[in-house]
Amino acid sequence: EDYAKLPPRPPVVTIMGHVDHGKTTILDYIRKSSVAATEFGGITQHIGAFSVPLVSGKKITFLDTPGHAAFETMRARGANVTDIVVLVVAADDSVMPQTIEAIKHAQAAKVPIIVAINKIDKEQAHPDRVKQDLGRHGVEVEEYGGDVQTVLVSGKTGQGIPDLEEAISLQSEVLDHRADPEANVEGWVLEGTTKKSGKVATVLVRNGTLRQGDILVAGTTWTRVRALRNEAGAAVKEIGPGMPVEVDGWREQPIAGDEALQASSEQQAAQIADLRTEKLERLQMAKDME
Ligand code: GTP
Ligand code: NA
Numbered sequence: 364e365d366y367a368k369l370p371p372r373p374p375v376v377t378i379m380g381h382v383d384h385g386k387t388t389i390l391d392y393i394r395k396s397s398v399a400a401t402e403f404g405g406i407t408q409h410i411g412a413f414s415v416p417l418v419s420g421k422k423i424t425f426l427d428t429p430g431h432a433a434f435e436t437m438r439a440r441g442a443n444v445t446d447i448v449v450l451v452v453a454a455d456d457s458v459m460p461q462t463i464e465a466i467k468h469a470q471a472a473k474v475p476i477i478v479a480i481n482k483i484d485k486e487q488a489h490p491d492r493v494k495q496d497l498g499r500h501g502v503e504v505e506e507y508g509g510d511v512q513t514v515l516v517s518g519k520t521g522q523g524i525p526d527l528e529e530a531i532s533l534q535s536e537v538l539d540h541r542a543d544p545e546a547n548v549e550g551w552v553l554e555g556t557t558k559k560s561g562k563v564a565t566v567l568v569r570n571g572t573l574r575q576g577d578i579l580v581a582g583t584t585w586t587r588v589r590a591l592r593n594e595a596g597a598a599v600k601e602i603g604p605g606m607p608v609e610v611d612g613w614r615e616q617p618i619a620g621d622e623a624l625q626a627s628s629e630q631q632a633a634q635i636a637d638l639r640t641e642k643l644e645r646l647q648m649a650k651d652m653e
């Protein structure tokens with residue numbers, strides 16, 4: 364099929380950076396300012412992944428730190444869950460060990476970086492120092508002749524956040540990601556948890572449209588989807604490419620980084636899951652015998 368004829372999908376953006384540099388604060392600001400504008404009235408469930416609509420009507424999907432484990436597993440398997448990395452660097456702290464780690468991950472995965480220089484509201488903020496320090500670690504920002512965009516933001520006051528969304532939007536237009544809403548569902552498990560209601564997973568749909576009643580296999584577990592919930596905890600009937608969703612009804616708790624694929628029947632799903640379980644058990648036995 365002609366790729367250019369497929370509809371665009373939202374870019375998937377992973378927020379990375381050193382501890383306490385403000386990743387969650389920035390995401391909370393983006394989430395709140397968008398959730399406040401919807402009917403869900405601000406009751407957000409933190410699932411570490413959410414989508415926001417822009418003024419243009421386009422959407423951006425964001426993954427927070429809980430996505431990192433999944434990000435790493437998927438990268439190790441040669442798949443990139445993320446299209447863009449937003450590297451958060453606190454303007455008062457500059458480049459720190461986990462900033463350098465994040466740069467290495469993004470570069471290894473060949474994912475473009477947008478730098479959010481955060482905490483710009485602070486008196487001790489030195490954004491120029493951050494830009495120079497980044498250059499010493501292989502991130503050449505536009506101001507120094509490179510091609511990496513930087514945006515000055517404050518997760519606390521919201522200053523610069525619209526510019527960050529704009530930078531992501533522009534980058535995503537260049538990348539031009541598309542997906543087929545009619546294809547068999549393919550996705551990634553970002554998180555697996557066990558709740559009172561049972562075993563659930565946050566799934567990022569990569570291709571196809573996931574609907575209530577669909578059957579998914581992920582690793583050694585499977586589900587016939589009873590309910591789909593968005594990041595606000597609201598039930599949704601279906602979810603398309605580039606969007607995260609909470610999926611319930613899993614036999615076992617899904618594992619972050621596993622691929623979730625649509626099966627044609629419960630029987631087929633159970634068979635695939637069982638074969639994988641047996642294979643894992645055989646591998647474990649062989650290991651134990653060593
Ligand atoms: P980890 O997930 O633990 O790695 O941290 P994080 O990067 O998500 O940072 P978090 O959002 O938890 O923020 C760390 C601290 O910095 C909190 O006390 C925030 O209130 C504060 N903070 C975050 N952004 C800003 C900002 O723009 N300005 C100021 N002044 N403080 C901020
Ligand atoms: Na923190």
Ligand code: MG
Pocket residue numbers: 386387388428
């Ligand atoms: Mg955080």
